[in-house]
Amino acid sequence: MARSSLSRQWVLLFTLLFCGITPGLAHAQETGTLQEMEVLGVVADPGGQARVLLRSKRDKRALSMAIGQFEAVGIALPLEGVTPPRPYTHDLLLDVLRRFQASVARAVITELKENTYYATLVLQVDGREVQVDSRPSDAVALALRVGAPILAAEQVLEAQPQGAQP
Numbered sequence: 001m002a003r004s005s006l007s008r009q010w011v012l013l014f015t016l017l018f019c020g021i022t023p024g025l026a027h028a029q030e031t032g033t034l035q036e037m038e039v040l041g042v043v044a045d046p047g048g049q050a051r052v053l054l055r056s057k058r059d060k061r062a063l064s065m066a067i068g069q070f071e072a073v074g075i076a077l078p079l080e081g082v083t084p085p086r087p088y089t090h091d092l093l094l095d096v097l098r099r100f101q102a103s104v105a106r107a108v109i110t111e112l113k114e115n116t117y118y119a120t121l122v123l124q125v126d127g128r129e130v131q132v133d134s135r136p137s138d139a140v141a142l143a144l145r146v147g148a149p150i151l152a153a154e155q156v157l158e159a160q161p162q163g164a165q166p
Contacts, residue, residue, distance in 0.1 A: 034151040042072045061157050071137035078144040090141045107139035109152040112159050
């Protein structure tokens with residue numbers, strides 16, 4: 001194996017370990033089906049809290065997650081087709097992934113525990129899939145930028161309470 005390829009793999013492995021590889025997607029797949037979602041937009045609720053609104057493409061069930069203001073901007077930019085003059089954090093991460101010949105395959109909202117959503121970002125690396133723990137808002141922002149599917153576990157759609165956190 002060439003030295004540059006070996007170095008690239010070590011840097012990518014370190015990055016993935018630093019981000020936290022998670023078994024969350026396997027759990028979501030074991031406990032039910034995954035539904036493909038579409039992002040309807042980012043809105044402020046009556047209390048001023050930013051929320052990302054998603055809807056199941058199959059049966060149109062809604063999913064609303066509270067997010068921070070910076071996360072709202074990170075999601076709104078690709079929804080509106082805006083490319084900032086300097087890269088945002090999500091753009092930077094995508095550039096790093098591209099340089100290491102990795103890509104975002106999909107984002108999966110895997111579970112809801114104690115009013116907090118969990119997600120997995122599935123990356124394509126050297127012909128295999130690698131799962132990385134992610135905040136749902138970051139996974140959605142990254143998937144939107146590259147046109148990757150956004151999925152939600154059936155149990156998340158069934159158990160969604162008011163005010164759950166991303």
